[in-house]
Amino acid sequence: MQLEHALAVVTGGSSGIGFATAERFVAEGARVVISGRNAEKLQQAADKLGENALPVIANAANPEDMQRLYQTAVGHFQCDVDVVVANAGISRQTPLRETTLQQFSDVLDINVGGVYSTVREALPFLARPASIVLVASLAASQGTKNFSAYCASKAAVVSLAKCFAADLVELGVRVNSISPGVAHTPIFDTLGISEAQLLQWSNAIPMKRPAEPAEVAAAILFLASNASGYVTGADLAVDGGMSGISPF
Template sequence: MGKLDGKVALITGGNSGIGLTAAKLFVAEGAKVVITGRNPVSLQAALAELGAEQARAVQGDVADPSSAVQAVNTAIEAFGRLDVVYANAGIAASTPLGGTEQAAFEEVLRVNVTGVFFTVQAALPHLKAGASVILTGSVLAKTGRPGNAAYAASKGAVSSMTKVLASELSPLGIRVNNIAPGVTRTPIWGQAAMEHWKQAEAAMSQSIPLGRAGEPEEVARVALFLASDDSSYIQGADIAVDGGAGSSPLGAPVYRKNA
């Protein structure tokens, strides 16, 4: 018996990184999944990995509410129900004060905040008691990393939105929780960082108490927990998956060396 037997999940940004890893894990645990993504090539490659019987793929941009409606309709038409919404899709961009165009700033907010809200709104008519909504935040919502105002603001907004949606959906028996990853080995860091990951990880790990970056599987397992009935009494939570970077920054290696 899988933890998600009989359940149907929508995972936005399910064509790479944490989203694809979670989709694979959900399928392995018995779920049917619908994944979305903007890149048609990686989307079809992901679908091939997941299997046509267990998954569907919908190309679209979460910043466009009609894409969310299309993805939800695909889930209902293909699998007859919707039990889990993992609003995982997001983008990162450098938006330094004094050197950022308005369009670049607003694009981050459209995808990371507006897109999340309208994904959940599109799914709501089909969610029943026991359903789980999972949002994706970030440790950067609270760490003050220079040059990341739009991204940090968007992920802070997701954390706040989690609480509001949990309040609104609690009377319906629907749970809403937020996963806040820290440094994780995914393509969001860009091609250069991925090609030289060991060096990039070594530098970033100096600020992580556990002394390493996370793997996408470690975040996906938290998503599985929240998607399953194992988390039936968890509501409105921010769950950090960051090696302690947010909760215990003074325990990071950079401080231990200088102690």
């Protein structure tokens, strides 16, 4: 058991990578608070996770929501927070010509502002030591046609992990990011990306398949747990070789 008795908060824990992470954390002995905006989806996820999971409806981009989430978590479980996974995020196609500044900002509000509030509002409630994992993306380092808002937001997340690591190292709080490539989750349903296009993307992955959410969760567990006790300010690629292996 790698997280026995730990209290973990996973934003966006109702679906995809966040849900798989919460599931793995519970299996490793943790109590887990999961958040999301859709109450029904969140309750269904909590029901699947069982009694060691507490659902709290909260928009990660709203600091008051996040403050309430941490107060609820600490009040309910009567201990400080050992692990925070800032996972909540959205993806949108934002073609340069057709995307307004407001539409661009909407993506950054959640993907960057949400991560900022998730970490900032956690500070009064953190145990010492504690571990924070930010979910970035391979998109942080690869220009992708029609995805400038998403790519820029994820580049900011990688940078935030390094900056927060510097801000918090003296407090015994480690901060790292992970960069998944393509993982098989409902995020693609919102993008209008066809199965054929996904198959094409998969063929470009050296391992020739997308990640299962549980595989990304295993990498998050490594960064969350004491197994990575000497790791801070790092970004871990979980991308089937996409960033590290030349296509030639």
